[in-house]
Amino acid sequence: MCGIVGYIGEKPAVDIVLDGLRRLEYRGYDSAGISTLSDGQLTTRRAEGKLANLEQQLKNAPLSGSLGIGHTRWATHGKPSQINAHPHRAGGFVVVHNGIIENYLQLKQGLVDAGHNFKSETDSEIIAHLIEKHFKQCDDFEQSVRLALLELRGAFAIAVICDRYPDLLIAAKAGSPLVVGQGQGEYFVASDIPAMLSHTREMIFLNDGEMVVFSRSRMNISTLEGQPVEKKSKTITWNPMMAEKGGYRHFMLKEIYEQPRAVTDTIAGRINDDKNQVLLNDLNLSDTELRTFDRLYIVACGTSWHAALVGKFLIEKFARTPVEVDIASEFRYRQPLISEKTLTLVISQSGETADTLAALREAHERGGKVISICNVVESSIARESEGVIYTHAGPEIGVASTKAFTTQLIALYLFALHLGRIKQTITAEQIQKNLLALLTLPRKLEETLELDNQIEQAARQFIHANDFLYLGRGNQYPIALEGALKLKEISYIHAEGYPAGEMKHGPIALIDENLPVVVVAPSNETYEKVISNMEEVKARGGQIIAISDCGCPDLQSAADIVFRIPAICDDLMPVLASIPLQLLSYHIAVFKGTDVDQPRNLAKSVTVE
Ligand code: AGP
Numbered sequence: 357m358c359g360i361v362g363y364i365g366e367k368p369a370v371d372i373v374l375d376g377l378r379r380l381e382y383r384g385y386d387s388a389g390i391s392t393l394s395d396g397q398l399t400t401r402r403a404e405g406k407l408a409n410l411e412q413q414l415k416n417a418p419l420s421g422s423l424g425i426g427h428t429r430w431a432t433h434g435k436p437s438q439i440n441a442h443p444h445r446a447g448g449f450v451v452v453h454n455g456i457i458e459n460y461l462q463l464k465q466g467l468v469d470a471g472h473n474f475k476s477e478t479d480s481e482i483i484a485h486l487i488e489k490h491f492k493q494c495d496d497f498e499q500s501v502r503l504a505l506l507e508l509r510g511a512f513a514i515a516v517i518c519d520r521y522p523d524l525l526i527a528a529k530a531g532s533p534l535v536v537g538q539g540q541g542e543y544f545v546a547s548d549i550p551a552m553l554s555h556t557r558e559m560i561f562l563n564d565g566e567m568v569v570f571s572r573s574r575m576n577i578s579t580l581e582g583q584p585v586e587k588k589s590k591t592i593t594w595n596p597m598m599a600e601k602g603g604y605r606h607f608m609l610k611e612i613y614e615q616p617r618a619v620t621d622t623i624a625g626r627i628n629d630d631k632n633q634v635l636l637n638d639l640n641l642s643d644t645e646l647r648t649f650d651r652l653y654i655v656a657c658g659t660s661w662h663a664a665l666v667g668k669f670l671i672e673k674f675a676r677t678p679v680e681v682d683i684a685s686e687f688r689y690r691q692p693l694i695s696e697k698t699l700t701l702v703i704s705q706s707g708e709t710a711d712t713l714a715a716l717r718e719a720h721e722r723g724g725k726v727i728s729i730c731n732v733v734e735s736s737i738a739r740e741s742e743g744v745i746y747t748h749a750g751p752e753i754g755v756a757s758t759k760a761f762t763t764q765l766i767a768l769y770l771f772a773l774h775l776g777r778i779k780q781t782i783t784a785e786q787i788q789k790n791l792l793a794l795l796t797l798p799r800k801l802e803e804t805l806e807l808d809n810q811i812e813q814a815a816r817q818f819i820h821a822n823d824f825l826y827l828g829r830g831n832q833y834p835i836a837l838e839g840a841l842k843l844k845e846i847s848y849i850h851a852e853g854y855p856a857g858e859m860k861h862g863p864i865a866l867i868d869e870n871l872p873v874v875v876v877a878p879s880n881e882t883y884e885k886v887i888s889n890m891e892e893v894k895a896r897g898g899q900i901i902a903i904s905d906c907g908c909p910d911l912q913s914a915a916d917i918v919f920r921i922p923a924i925c926d927d928l929m930p931v932l933a934s935i936p937l938q939l940l941s942y943h944i945a946v947f948k949g950t951d952v953d954q955p956r957n958l959a960k961s962v963t964v965e
Pocket of ligand 1: 657658659660703704705706707708709712755756757758845959960961962
């Protein structure tokens with residue numbers, strides 16, 4: 357959580373930092389601030405609330421200078437307020453920080469005893485004071501930052517500037533993301549790629565425990581202990597337009613509509629000419645290695661965990677290998693049984709989710725191999741895994757995940773077929789049939805998006821609902837969970853996802869005329885059972901919204917509203933069924949007037965445990 361940006365060059369820093377913060381606002385948006393250095397003067401503007409408040413303040417009281425740092429906050433220590441907003445200052449130093457300093461109370465006490473005066477309730481402010489303390493002793497900016505950071509326990513990505521050093525910007529990371537952007541006579545540093553994409557595509561990815569000292573003409577990377585580090589830049593293929601709204605009212609809507617393209621890109625180059633083999637070049641595990649695994653864990657959080665639940669169906673069906681799915685924050689505390697025959701697959705859009713990263717490290721510590729499905733290239737999770745399947749969804753800015761989810765399902769589908777071929781649990785003909793079905797998916801996604809107007813019309817009647825129930829069976833149960841999560845996140849309506857067959861064991865007591873029940877009912881082997889579940893709801897007065905490819909009269913009579921989606925094989929149906937659920941949540945939220953792209957209390961990338 358929280359986004360940080362730093363700039364050193366010849367251009368007005370405030371414009372570049374502000375633009376970067378705008379693109380990082382998905383990481384937190386309860387307060388924001390910027391400091392610049394000009395003519396030996398450090399000046400800071402900070403504002404509670406969205407970035408727009410800071411922008412207004414900067415209009416009234418502009419900042420100048422070509423060296424600056426900025427921060428958009430998601431509060432952990434200390435409530436959202438101007439005082440707690442970053443940058444934090446001590447002496448001639450200002451610092452922005454993303455992460456959590458676990459030993460801050462102890463460090464703070466020492467600093468207070470030594471006469472330091474704290475203004476905020478944050479853990480972050482101690483970093484500025486520690487640097488000030490060391491600087492008094494060594495009179496060396498770089499060395500003071502190094503010594504201060506070595507005192508910290510926890511996670512951090514920081515950027516710091518000092519009023520006595522108009523040609524220096526220092527940044528470092530340990531446990532929180534930080535990327536360097538390389539321009540001509542200028543450098544950028546930010547929590548994520550989109551913050552710098554309109555200025556450069558040359559990026560350098562830092563490892564934990566690394567520090568960068570920038571001047572306008574050069575940069576030096578070293579470990580926190582001072583060992584020089586050599587790094588090459590990578591050219592990022594994302595283009596700046598991908599991080600724009602492109603005429604859509606919200607990023608979420610744009611991202612929902614991008615799904616046919618995102619799925620096409622995720623498939624591209626991964627199917628051989630005969631269409632009977634999946635090509636996963638970045639997996640970095642040989643066929644022999646893959647054959648040895650007799651068990652898989654799939655570990656993830658939130659929406660990615662829902663994708664993992666679908667992945668279990670796919671892998672067990674195609675590769676006949678047992679799969680256990682874990683919530684990342686639970687996984688590492690339950691002593692998972694991992695041997696050299698266990699493969700752990702972690703899924704994360706951002707590749708920076710702290711719990712998922714910790715689960716990955718836990719699997720490694722227990723001697724297991726880890727591969728990942730990530731959207732953000734060179735993210736921590738991608739880099740720490742033995743192999744990766746990148747989803748090519750492009751930057752996902754809306755906090756509610758949409759295109760990242762459906763492309764995760766595609767990556768899982770491809771992986772399951774790949775593993776099945778290697779384990780010889782599926783024939784080349786079956787693989788071909790499944791891959792040909794996959795190639796029809798983008799067109800069917802486009803058809804499904806044509807439901808948008810119908811869904812918008814229907815959504816209006818549900819804006820006063822207090823609760824929703826989502827039901828699905830088999831591989832549609834995770835889709836019911838995902839539909840419920842989307843609604844909760846952006847409309848603040850309570851929603852629960854349940855396996856349809858389990859409803860009569862409890863949730864049926866909730867049903868009355870005020871409870872909308874969304875049922876995912878594709879025409880598969882459980883279709884008739886799902887219809888029976890719908891009848892049970894109807895008999896108790898519940899309103900039913902059905903998502904189905906089936907136009908049968910029994911469905912029409914059981915449901916109040918039907919969103920008819922195209923037919924496709926059952927293994928890909930979760931992808932199509934997700935679309936109406938995303939659109940339903942979106943339109944309900946828009947009618948309710950909530951902040952769709954930046955719902956309250958949330959942040960896109962949860963980098964704290
Ligand atoms: C999804 O809409 C959520 N914003 C959230 O559940 C998210 O999926 C979760 O935090 C995991 O993020 P990751 O995929 O980046 O690891």
